Amino acid sequence: MKYLANVTTIAVDDERCTGCGACMEVCPHAVIEVRERKAVIVDRDGCMECGACVNNCAFGALSVDKGVGCAAAIINSMVYGGEPSCDCSGDKKGSCC
């Protein structure tokens, strides 16, 4: 299953990438492969922008507009402001997921 084509914001900075493969290890959708000591995005539409790769890149070589892919969260953020988050159960201690 794939989500919308050509919308994800993931990008690799080849200058900074050392090809260590940390991003490839943490990606849950096999979006990245290391080829010739560089991270390469092999399945752009597979990226769900979870931010696992960016968070674990020691060289700051990856970037993505990280966030929840949740309509309710995004609608809430449009109505009430702030970043979309999983606090959609009403009570702020709770969670939708």
Added chain:
Amino acid sequence: MATLPETVDGKGAEQKAPPGPGGLRPAGLTLLQPVVAGVCSPNQEEKPAAWITGSTDTEAGAVPGISTVLARADFLGHVRCRTSAYRNTYTVRPGVYAVGDPDRSSDVLVSANYKLSFDHLRRELGGLNLWILVIDTRGINVWCAAGKGTFGSDELIRRIALTRLEKIVDHRRLIVPQLAAPGVNGNRVRKATGFSVLFGPVYARDLPAYLRAGRVATPGMRTVRFPLIDRLILTPMEINPSLKKYPWFALLTLVIFGLQPSGIIFRDAWNGGLPFLLLGLVSVFSGALLTPVLLPFIPFRPFALKGWIAGIAATVLCTQTVPMLDPQGTILRLVAYLLFPMASSYIALQFTGSTTFTGMSGVRKELRIAIPVYVLSGVVSLLLLLIYKLGEWRLL
């Protein structure tokens, strides 16, 4: 910290606690205390949870041992989590737990303190000797908590210190679920604590094979899937929120159909409104059940479109085969075909929050197109209903 520990039912540990099996001490709060220092209230009288089977002495204090077999109460808890807000309070006390008979060289698995996650982990660990470090994710599962940062480097670093993990094991490595990677930065944790983070497999069921292979994950263990059973299990919590709003829709429908120049006529409300009331339910089920279940088989990628297709199919099928569901007259049929597939589309769009593959940029793009369409459809539907009512009152 005087806050009560977060445990199942929010009542502290469960009440029906059997003593530990032969020779083992029951693991009460006093035994838990050293490993969860800073979390528990020292004077709180508590009994251990039913899944705690004994305790293991360590340099950092006694660590509760846990069962790897789920009991009926656990399964009942899981059903309640999948169907209600019960999941918001279904938690495990953060701290260290022992599986089997671990020693100073045994691996440490890190988990969330949502009991459903914790149960999915422990049931896979039969026959193994391990430590589990449960961190405080506010009762949220691994992936969602990682996305929010509550299953994150800060909490992991803090929990390692609080539990004095370095006194329990000689090695310096942690096996963290791969789906915690959006929140856990391995480099930061290693610099702050000396413990290296190894990202384990996505699914707990792959842990035994991962450990046998010398802590090596195959590419298959690194990939998340979304099979039918996973989609189906999420649908009750898609249906519930829509059904909670349904009474408002029902009230509005009855008022519109019952409204006459002489007041609200109940017979008209019921007779005229019945097809709409039933089609409303059809749209809930097509958006919240049919679309998630048939997700890979419905054409096009946008969820709004998938939901609309499921909705129009369900609406046409119902109105054409069940006379009771067929609204009388062209205008009402038009409204039904406009409104209910849109409702199904909107409800299906909410499922983006539960999937394993939708991203924020995609959902934003969908919403930019879908919201104006929903608003326009709603306005046109209301105008058509107004025309219908004026005709009914012979004002047109």
